[in-house]
Amino acid sequence: MRSIFDSHQNLLLNMKWLIDLFSSSLGRKVVMALTGLFIILFLTVHLIGNLQLLKDDGGEAFNVYAYFMTHNPLIKTISYVNYAFFVFHIVWAIMLTRKNRSARGAEGYAITNTSTIWSARNMGILGTVILVFLVIHMRQFWGEMHFGTVPFKTYGAQEVKDLYTICADAFKNWWYVALYSISMVAIAFHLWHGFASAFQTLGINHSKYNPVINFVGKVFSIVVPALFALIPIVMFTL
């Protein structure tokens, strides 16, 4: 009779293919693509939420929305998945970059001519800019909302944290608005390559769908960061 230990050993052996898959050059790219596409979805939802900052109601819609996003159990679960995906996206990017650098070898070319697009070659640099922004951004808003002392506001029977005022104050600093806008440009370039690239990595390259993927990717990478940047700029000038 097999012992429990044996069957556990079998389980580990049975899972080896999964480890192989996600440590292979192709599997690592799949991690980048899937997490990247999820973050794109997240950006869409995040933007829709942020646009409520521009509603002329003293921040009521935004504050009620922020309360909902931090208290709904389903949203909270998804947000933890989202944090994890961000971490995966960053860690796997570092692993891939290190592997790719070593694959190139010690001796470089004296001359390189390339017809490839700039953003495709500089995803790592763009990603690093975005990461720096992300740390500041999380500290400023997410950190305040979760751990800071945010004043409360009462709307009807509901008492919620006044995140709107935190945002409005932050967007009165010209340097923060500038940093925010520059970071959105970095995100735009990152998406310009990343959006369509994710589909290629997942094997979705087909003459019937390529035009749609490329078009939506380009529109998304311009419109979404532009709208994100518009919010602090409008609130700064108000």
Place this chain on the structure above:
Amino acid sequence: MKIKLKVWRQKGPNAKGEFKTYNVDHASPDMSFLEMIDVLNGELIRKGEEAIAFDHDCREGICGMCSLYINGHPHGPLQTTTCQLHMRTFKDGETITVEPWRAQAFPVIKDLVVDRSAFDRIQQAGGYVNVNTGGVPDANEIPIPKKIADEAFDAATCIGCGACVAACKNASAMLFVSAKISQFALLPQGQVERKERAEKMVAQMDAEGFGSCTNTYACEAECPKGIKVANIARMNREYLGAMLTSYEVGSGGGGE
């Protein structure tokens, strides 16, 4: 025409290399790039110097042996093999920089010659079909749509020169490997080993130390045979599908 040639000279695999400049005063515009180096080598030999080592074989653009990185492009500025590149492509008096393929998996043997046996090992890992003995099947018995046959043939035109690796900022071999996987995956004859092939060739590619694709498509732009990056997407599908559904539980993946 007169040409100034800046060439990478390296005595052996572990020797330190450097650029040396040579003047070629009597190059004909109708010479191929390799013939121009032949002329220079003739002069070097007459002067008692060592000839520049470079790979070449058929000189008809079909064998995949020639491998020079010319002025920042594998096989030079045109989308062709080095042997099919002619001196009329360059200006009189131009300085041309010639380097070997650069990649961890393609170590320099001497001067401009690199060891591309990593490609052979990837092919041996799964780039074949088993043909069983027995009567010869009728050629028209297996129906293959024309478009599919063309697609497979296009993938099969890859000559394995390694320009894709040389052009890629990550020294990724995925255009090569994907072409070799595609040419069989598309055809009925390649179905038996289909999953095993994708798993083993990708695993060997990773073991050789090639990088990952970042979808810059520099490879497609430089490939002398016009292999399309759609093949890389197909390889991704083939590999993912194989890893998720094949009966090889214990092995078959990539990783270092």
